[in-house]
Amino acid sequence: MSSIPPRPGLPAGAGAAAERRDAARNRERLLAAARELIADCGAEGLTMDRLAEHAGVGKGTVFRRFGSRAGLMLTLLSESEADFQARFMFGPPPLGPGAPGMERLISFGAERISYVMEFGDLVLAAEHASRGRFEAPAAVLWHRHIEILLREEGFGPDPWLMAGSLAATLDPERLLSLVKVHGVSPERLTASWRDLVTRVVRGA
Amino acid sequence: MSSIPPRPGLPAGAGAAAERRDAARNRERLLAAARELIADCGAEGLTMDRLAEHAGVGKGTVFRRFGSRAGLMLTLLSESEADFQARFMFGPPPLGPGAPGMERLISFGAERISYVMEFGDLVLAAEHASRGRFEAPAAVLWHRHIEILLREEGFGPDPWLMAGSLAATLDPERLLSLVKVHGVSPERLTASWRDLVTRVVRGA
Numbered sequence: 209m210s211s212i213p214p215r216p217g218l219p220a221g222a223g224a225a226a227e228r229r230d231a232a233r234n235r236e237r238l239l240a241a242a243r244e245l246i247a248d249c250g251a252e253g254l255t256m257d258r259l260a261e262h263a264g265v266g267k268g269t270v271f272r273r274f275g276s277r278a279g280l281m282l283t284l285l286s287e288s289e290a291d292f293q294a295r296f297m298f299g300p301p302p303l304g305p306g307a308p309g310m311e312r313l314i315s316f317g318a319e320r321i322s323y324v325m326e327f328g329d330l331v332l333a334a335e336h337a338s339r340g341r342f343e344a345p346a347a348v349l350w351h352r353h354i355e356i357l358l359r360e361e362g363f364g365p366d367p368w369l370m371a372g373s374l375a376a377t378l379d380p381e382r383l384l385s386l387v388k389v390h391g392v393s394p395e396r397l398t399a400s401w402r403d404l405v406t407r408v409v410r411g412a
Numbered sequence: 413m414s415s416i417p418p419r420p421g422l423p424a425g426a427g428a429a430a431e432r433r434d435a436a437r438n439r440e441r442l443l444a445a446a447r448e449l450i451a452d453c454g455a456e457g458l459t460m461d462r463l464a465e466h467a468g469v470g471k472g473t474v475f476r477r478f479g480s481r482a483g484l485m486l487t488l489l490s491e492s493e494a495d496f497q498a499r500f501m502f503g504p505p506p507l508g509p510g511a512p513g514m515e516r517l518i519s520f521g522a523e524r525i526s527y528v529m530e531f532g533d534l535v536l537a538a539e540h541a542s543r544g545r546f547e548a549p550a551a552v553l554w555h556r557h558i559e560i561l562l563r564e565e566g567f568g569p570d571p572w573l574m575a576g577s578l579a580a581t582l583d584p585e586r587l588l589s590l591v592k593v594h595g596v597s598p599e600r601l602t603a604s605w606r607d608l609v610t611r612v613v614r615g616a
Contacts, residue, residue, distance in 0.1 A: 369604040373581040382580055401574040411615015
């Protein structure tokens with residue numbers, strides 16, 4: 209999703225290869241600058257003008273590369289989703305394999321909450337643009353991940369459905385509303401998630 | 413919300429009172445006919461034409477009364493929401509007061525699932541028209557109701573936040589997606605809710 213096809217009409221040969229390398233470097237530089245802007249000013253602060261200024265390129269370059277602000281947002285989100293997925297599937301414990309299912313569950317929620325805090329507006333924008341909150345490929349993957357960890361912990365009755373219920377509590381719109389409207393801290397969200405999964409796995 | 417103000421321009425006096433009684437009776441008859449149609453054909457099956465035919469009145473009467481199909485839907489929903497609220501706040505146990513908190517919690521989810529199965533499309537339509545899923549008056553009331561029952565059962569750590577997490581698992585869009593897309597039965601949803609709240613209240 210995140211790779212940008214070479215522009216049509218590029219000349220073939222050695223010059224083209226060098227130009228592709230340049231383009232890839234430019235793209236990475238722009239994305240890094242965009243992440244810096246989000247870290248400093250939040251997603252709302254990321255505009256095409258500011259990005260061009262911050263990266264020291266012309267505004268035309270930014271538009272040629274990403275098409276629009278929405279295109280830039282989706283590129284950023286797709287890279288960060290892929291990174292998040294790689295971390296819970298293949299990364300180091302306790303989020304990745306190697307830790308007990310319970311610790312991985314707790315860590316998954318904690319990391320997901322951090323992720324929503326960092327990319328919240330992007331996540332919402334992407335959800336609204338996609339084919340529904342529950343059928344998006346990323347949502348299906350998290351649901352399945354939670355189910356596998358519940359099974360690993362010997363959860364009996366209906367692990368698939370319970371995994372969906374647990375995933376529902378991490379709904380980005382809900383988490384952002386709790387933080388923005390009710391002033392709940394991310395730490396409190398994480399503590400409540402830990403409490404919830406501990407009770408669900410241990411209780412009965 | 414469900415009362416319809418008398419039309420402007422009605423003549424005052426005894427004739428007007430009789431006319432108001434007639435209008436109220438007519439309105440009740442139309443709403444009863446609309447509920448029958450929903451019970452028979454689902455919310456999609458409720459059209460202004462069918463309602464007029466089923467109630468044996470002219471189509472103009474139906475439009476004068478409710479303005480539009482959306483207006484009719486909102487009137488039905490507001491009456492059924494009020495009915496549901498009255499049942500969990502003042503009705504007979506185990507949904508209403510008198511049963512232990514745990515039984516009331518289980519019953520609340522079961523009744524809410526039935527409610528969404530019956531009024532699903534109406535609920536979604538109303539949510540999309542309102543000011544956000546989490547701040548709607550009805551949602552605030554359910555959240556608070558679950559919180560009170562958790563406190564009654566001696567739930568310690570963060571009953572308000574946990575109540576919100578439990579309420580999130582009853583999100584109508586989620587429940588409808590499970591039933592329509594994944595073929596999950598309402599009975600299975602209810603069993604998983606019972607399992608969830610039992611673990612949350614008893615576990616730790």
